[in-house]
Amino acid sequence: GENVEQHPSTLSVQEGDSAVIKCTYSDSASNYFPWYKQELGKRPQLIIDIRSNVGEKKDQRIAVTLNKTAKHFSLHITETQPEDSAVYFCAASRRRDTGNQFYFGTGTSLTVIP
Amino acid sequence: DSGVTQTPKHLITATGQRVTLRCSPRSGDLSVYWYQQSLDQGLQFLIQYYNGEERAKGNILERFSAQQFPDLHSELNLSSLELGDSALYFCASNPTGENYGYTFGSGTRLTVV
Numbered sequence: 072g073e074n075v076e077q078h079p080s081t082l083s084v085q086e087g088d089s090a091v092i093k094c095t096y097s098d099s100a101s102n103y104f105p106w107y108k109q110e111l112g113k114r115p116q117l118i119i120d121i122r123s124n125v126g127e128k129k130d131q132r133i134a135v136t137l138n139k140t141a142k143h144f145s146l147h148i149t150e151t152q153p154e155d156s157a158v159y160f161c162a163a164s165r166r167r168d169t170g171n172q173f174y175f176g177t178g179t180s181l182t183v184i185p
Numbered sequence: 186d187s188g189v190t191q192t193p194k195h196l197i198t199a200t201g202q203r204v205t206l207r208c209s210p211r212s213g214d215l216s217v218y219w220y221q222q223s224l225d226q227g228l229q230f231l232i233q234y235y236n237g238e239e240r241a242k243g244n245i246l247e248r249f250s251a252q253q254f255p256d257l258h259s260e261l262n263l264s265s266l267e268l269g270d271s272a273l274y275f276c277a278s279n280p281t282g283e284n285y286g287y288t289f290g291s292g293t294r295l296t297v298v
Contacts, residue, residue: 103284114187114275114289115228160227164284171284172241173218175228 073098075163077176084151085184092179094161095143101163104137104144105173109158118159119146151183188212189290191276197296203264206293208276210257215280216240217259218287219251222273234259235281266297 074097084090096104102123107115121128121135121144128135132151137144148155158180162173188211198204210217219231230243234253245251248266253259263270273294277287 105286107289114291116187116289117286120286162228166284167241172230172233172243173228173284173287174230177227 073101073163073165073174075161075174075176077161077179079179080177081180081182083182083184086151086153088151090146090148090151090155090181090183092146092159092161092181093143094145094163094176095141096163096174097142098163098165099139099142100165101174102166103164104135105162105164106135106146107160107162107175109160109178111157115160148181151181153183153185156181156183187288187290189214189276189278189288191274191290191293193293194291195294195296197298198266200266200268200297202266202297203262204266204295206261206263206274206276206295208259208261208278208290210259210276210278211288213280214278214288215257216278217253217257218277218279219245219259219261220275220277220289222275222292223269224272226272228275231261263295268297271295271297 077094105120109115134147158178161176190209216235220228231245233241251261273292275292276290
C-alpha cells in the first residue's frame with residue numbers, strides 16, 4: 072500500500088516568516104494530495120489540495136507544490152500568523168473502484184511565535 | 186459546523202465494554218469514512234461505506250464493526266474495549282466516494298478506563 076512520510080514533525084517560525092512542510096509518497100499511482108489543518112481538539116479541515124496533473128496551486132498565503140517524478144509534495148505558508156499555529160497533515164490517495172482510502176502523514180505541529 | 190454530525194462528543198467506558206459511535210454525513214454525501222486518531226498519532230483509516238455498502242477496509246480490528254443505514258447515517262461499533270482503544274474517532278463524508286477532499290465531523294473522544 073501507500074506510505075506517506077511527513078517532515079518535520081515540529082516547526083517553529085517567527086510571525087511573518089514562511090513555513091514549509093514536506094511529504095513524500097511511495098505509490099506512483101497516487102493522484103490526489105490534500106492538506107488538512109487540525110487545531111487542538113478539533114476536526115481536521117481541508118485547507119488546500121492538488122491533483123497530479125497540476126504542479127502548483129495557490130490560495131492566498133497557502134501554496135502546494137507537487138513533484139511527481141520525485142514523489143514529493145510540499146505545503147508553503149507565507150507571512151505566517153499566530154492563528155496558523157496547528158497540526159498540519161498531508162495525505163495521498165489514488166482512485167480505486169474498490170474504495171478510496173487516504174493515507175495520512177504523521178503530522179507537523181506548527182508554532183508561529185508572535 | 187461542517188455538516189457532518191458525530192455523537193456522542195465524549196464517551197468514557199470501562200475495559201471489556203461495547204460502545205456505538207454515530208455519524209450523520211453532510212446532506213447529499215453518499216460516502217462515509219471512519220478514522221481513528223490516537224494520542225500523538227496520525228489519522229488511521231478504518232473503513233469506508235458508500236450508499237450502504239462497505240467499499241474499503243483499512244486497519245480495522247476484528248473487535249470493531251461498522252454499517253451504513255438506508256438513511257446514510259453510519260455507526261461504528263467497538264467491542265471488548267481495551268485501554269489502547271482510547272482515541273478520537275472521526276467520521277468524514279464526501280458526495281460520491283471518489284478520491285477528493287473529505288469533510289470531517291468533530292469527532293468522538295473515547296476514553297477506556
